[in-house]
Amino acid sequence: MYVDLHIHSCASDGTLTAEEIIDACIEKDITLFSVTDHNSIANNAEIRRIIKSKEISYIQGLEITSTLRGRDFHITVYDFDETNKELIELLRKYTQDIERNFCNEFIEGFSKQIPQLNLEEFNAYSYDLKRGGIKLLNYLMDKKAVNNLDEYFLLASDFISRFRIFPPPHEVIDIAKKAGGYPFLAHPPYYYDTFSEKELARWCEWGIAGIECYSPYFREGENESYIDFCKKNDLLISGGSDYHGTFTERKLGSQRITPDMINLGDIRVINERIIENAFV
Numbered sequence: 001m002y003v004d005l006h007i008h009s010c011a012s013d014g015t016l017t018a019e020e021i022i023d024a025c026i027e028k029d030i031t032l033f034s035v036t037d038h039n040s041i042a043n044n045a046e047i048r049r050i051i052k053s054k055e056i057s058y059i060q061g062l063e064i065t066s067t068l069r070g071r072d073f074h075i076t077v078y079d080f081d082e083t084n085k086e087l088i089e090l091l092r093k094y095t096q097d098i099e100r101n102f103c104n105e106f107i108e109g110f111s112k113q114i115p116q117l118n119l120e121e122f123n124a125y126s127y128d129l130k131r132g133g134i135k136l137l138n139y140l141m142d143k144k145a146v147n148n149l150d151e152y153f154l155l156a157s158d159f160i161s162r163f164r165i166f167p168p169p170h171e172v173i174d175i176a177k178k179a180g181g182y183p184f185l186a187h188p189p190y191y192y193d194t195f196s197e198k199e200l201a202r203w204c205e206w207g208i209a210g211i212e213c214y215s216p217y218f219r220e221g222e223n224e225s226y227i228d229f230c231k232k233n234d235l236l237i238s239g240g241s242d243y244h245g246t247f248t249e250r251k252l253g254s255q256r257i258t259p260d261m262i263n264l265g266d267i268r269v270i271n272e273r274i275i276e277n278a279f280v
Helices: 019-026 044-051 085-110 119-124 135-142 149-163 169-178 197-206 224-232 272-278
Strands: 001-006 028-035 061-068 073-080 184-185 210-214 236-239
Touching: 001 019, 001 061, 001 073, 001 236, 028 210, 028 272, 061 169, 073 169, 073 210, 085 119, 085 135, 085 149, 119 272, 135 149, 135 272, 169 197, 169 236, 197 224, 197 272, 210 224, 224 236
Parallel strands: 001 028, 184 210, 210 236
Antiparallel strands: 061 073, 073 184
8 A cells, every 4th residue: 555645637737537547546555645737726625525435635736836046946845725725826926827837939939930829829729637737738739839848948948947947945935834734855766866865954944844755756766865854854755756648758656665664744634534544
């Protein structure tokens, strides 16, 4: 029986619905899970409704993007008040202001060299969310401007660094904590090979509650220093697969995480009795 606390649904850039994720977790013997959609809590209510009749435990989750020195850093947040006004405004700003500005700049910037791109058409564009990925990627693929995610990043990297700029980590962490949440630094190797203790100490100063110490981004044994750092500094420990359905090759439950490998402190678990019984 396992734990996976980093999963994405079609409410952000995954390919599975809330119900499909829950069924897949049960099939994979995952007894405790969290859906951490990018800057979205759209599926949380549906998940809570479905698990009422399921033998599985759940932690309410979210993955928020921050920007530091021109680089995105992802912060997974657990057990937060989704009605908190500051958090709601932050997510609105992300999905409406920042993303809309970035997409507008991108379409207008490339419309001369890629004539099939049209801003009015893009604003009216819709797609099947179960394809995974974001709206701009799917539009570009449908317009034959790119063939896959790698080509998208090659094309869009300059515009991403110039126009897709989010609040810094300390602001995101502060809002998450005001909403009663527990913010974690997600998948450290995603950003660069190794965080120094000085860099991790800075995240501690900003108020991070824990670190995602189990992730497919780690090479074998690479996570041990992060686990030691968490233990020495009273930080919580989480982990997950960063599963996006068929949108990526990462597999659900790939880290084979058991409860003794993590430390969730006082994070609230929905249907807690099930995980308590499962891991006796």
